[in-house]
Amino acid sequence: MTPTFPDISISTDRLVLRPFEEADIPELTAMMSDELTATWTSAPVPYTAAEARDWITRRAPAERAEGRGIVLAVHELLTHRLVGSVHLRNTNWRALATEVGYVVAPWARGEGYAAESVLAVAQWLFQDQKFERLELRTAAGNTASQQVAQKIGCLSEGVLRNALIVRSRTEDGGWTDIRTDLIVWGLLPEDLEDAPGPGYRAG
Numbered sequence: 001m002t003p004t005f006p007d008i009s010i011s012t013d014r015l016v017l018r019p020f021e022e023a024d025i026p027e028l029t030a031m032m033s034d035e036l037t038a039t040w041t042s043a044p045v046p047y048t049a050a051e052a053r054d055w056i057t058r059r060a061p062a063e064r065a066e067g068r069g070i071v072l073a074v075h076e077l078l079t080h081r082l083v084g085s086v087h088l089r090n091t092n093w094r095a096l097a098t099e100v101g102y103v104v105a106p107w108a109r110g111e112g113y114a115a116e117s118v119l120a121v122a123q124w125l126f127q128d129q130k131f132e133r134l135e136l137r138t139a140a141g142n143t144a145s146q147q148v149a150q151k152i153g154c155l156s157e158g159v160l161r162n163a164l165i166v167r168s169r170t171e172d173g174g175w176t177d178i179r180t181d182l183i184v185w186g187l188l189p190e191d192l193e194d195a196p197g198p199g200y201r202a203g
């Protein structure tokens with residue numbers, strides 16, 4: 001049987017990461033209806049409430065249940081506002097390696113939330129789940145995401161030329177797909193040894 005991640009919640013100083021709930025549908029819809037998310041991720045455009053419902057009730061739980069990864073909603077500890085999402089995917093249980101994707105809501109960017117939540121997930125993966133590798137894949141033009149990778153201590157391992165499709169605005173205000181290079185970043189347990197990090201509590 002394929003292993004699966006446990007049904008967890010992780011807290012940091014400012015954030016709580018836990019599975020999405022149906023009550024998150026309106027905030028998830030608002031968070032994903034955003035230019036940068038449309039540009040750099042493969043999320044549907046436009047992102048409807050029906051899409052959010054399907055993700056929360058069916059597809060995100062299946063990621064965990066079927067052993068591919070886990071999807072976590074990121075909430076501010078104090079306000080309970082939805083501020084982001086972290087997704088582990090393409091997990092290789094033999095190599096103990098997985099890939100992380102993330103989005104921070106436009107209303108919560110620039111506060112260090114992406115770095116704080118991904119670092120907490122990495123610490124949990126390495127310490128609690130005994131994983132050996134976390135991979136991050138960014139479009140060559142996605143500067144903010146590259147900053148996040150660098151801040152948490154990832155090393156840039158190489159460029160996959162022409163490997164990714166991103167979106168770009170057309171003159172008439174629509175979207176078109178364009179091809180771009182992909183940067184692969186890796187984080188190993190030893191890369192975190194010197195980093196104090198935010199710490200995490202898993203429950």
Ligand SMILES: CC(C)(COP(=O)(O)OP(=O)(O)OC[C@H]1O[C@@H](n2cnc3c(N)ncnc32)[C@H](O)[C@@H]1OP(=O)(O)O)[C@@H](O)C(=O)NCCC(=O)NCCS
Nearest residue numbers: 036037040103104109110111112113114115143144145147
């Ligand atoms: C990438 C993303 C998650 C970053 O979220 P965030 O919470 O703002 O990230 P952080 O605050 O932890 O760090 C962002 C860093 O990028 C920097 N940054 C942001 N926009 C930038 C830009 N256009 N150019 C250069 N640096 C930029 C910030 O200054 C910050 O660095 P600093 O802490 O050294 O000042 C967010 O922009 C997002 O959701 N983008 C759309 C979805 C996406 O691209 N996901 C990643 C796919 S790989």
